[in-house]
Amino acid sequence: MRIKLHGTRGAYPTSSKETRKLGGNTSCIEIIENNERLILDAGTGILEIDFDSYSTADRIDILLTHLHMDHIQGLGFFKPIFDPSKEIHIWGPGGSSYPLKDRLNKFLSPPLFPVMLRDIPSKLVIHELPNKPFQIGCYTITSKFICHPGPTVGFRIEVASKAVAYIPDHEPMLSRPHLFKEDNWISGFDLCANADLLIHDSQYSKEEYKHKVGWGHCTMKIAADLSKRAKAKRLVMFHHDPAQKDADRVKLFKEFKNTNSYDFPIELAVQGHKIKI
């Protein structure tokens, strides 16, 4: 399984030279197994996907963790959506009251977007994520609601014996600097358990988090602790704060590494990086 990081930034895209190293696009990763492609989230990173390579299938599957703007703002602009020969399947979490289609329609309609959802040229098929594992091609997909404002899920994608967990926006513990000691009380735990790769929110420093409790994001330490508890084999720290320069982010990461010890590799997500598991 190959994973490409097309967008690693949280909140909003940025093009400043201080954020080019880690990348300015918002959340989007592409998973490729043989010639089958799966796209997780549709931030501006989706515009980087080369739809003429790897897989030219007419069907494209996009899994959305939630509908915050940084996870959908590329949806209305990526090429295949305007191609009548394409069938775009969008999967996302259901809400308590309004169906996914209605909630997506709020973004993909005037005045926020010039074209109505029903007038999009490709064939759009919208699915609410089921409450049980399901299959798309070779991929077995599990989604679970996790701690983040609004209906938000994390994903676990499995192919053969490999698993990647993707939880880009996550605040596992509100206001506490540590996880509950029982594994079954940890948001997202099942998704991460024994994963070969965990791509996880880590937006804040310990100091920043004190002022942003309830905003739906976590510290590098919580991300690493969750990874350790779940025995994930590798952690990629995701959802970089666009207001933070890369140099500051890297410095923070180095300080974190120098003051904490984990027995698995941890790295900062870099836009354009490819990971093979």
Next chain:
Amino acid sequence: MSAHEIEIILSRQLADCLSVPVFIVDPDGTLIFYNEPAEKILGQRFEDTGEMKVGDWGNDFHPHDKNGDPIPAEELPLVQTIYSHRPAHKTFWIKNFEGKAFEISVTSIPIVGRSKQFSGALAIFWDNNLKI
């Protein structure tokens, strides 16, 4: 053991922040969490007991009416909510682990998440003599 549903995990996070006793049960009535103020009623720490089956916790605080007659577990709001999946409320007396009786009001609510499935129930015990 699978992780709890997110609405249950968030209920515990809420209970953790409250100064009133809170009990959380799963759909079978197993007490899966009680907070520190609730520990004072049960006289036991959650860390020590872990989860407790309904038959084990329902009588631990000696629920009784104003005449001192015991109230059976099935009449307790939390147990009613487990069976009916509806909110329940009742005022009655309990004894804490030191044997002191006091009047409380208990309100229990069903926990139903976005999947629309009944995940359990949460009850708040309110000491009617408490002055805030």
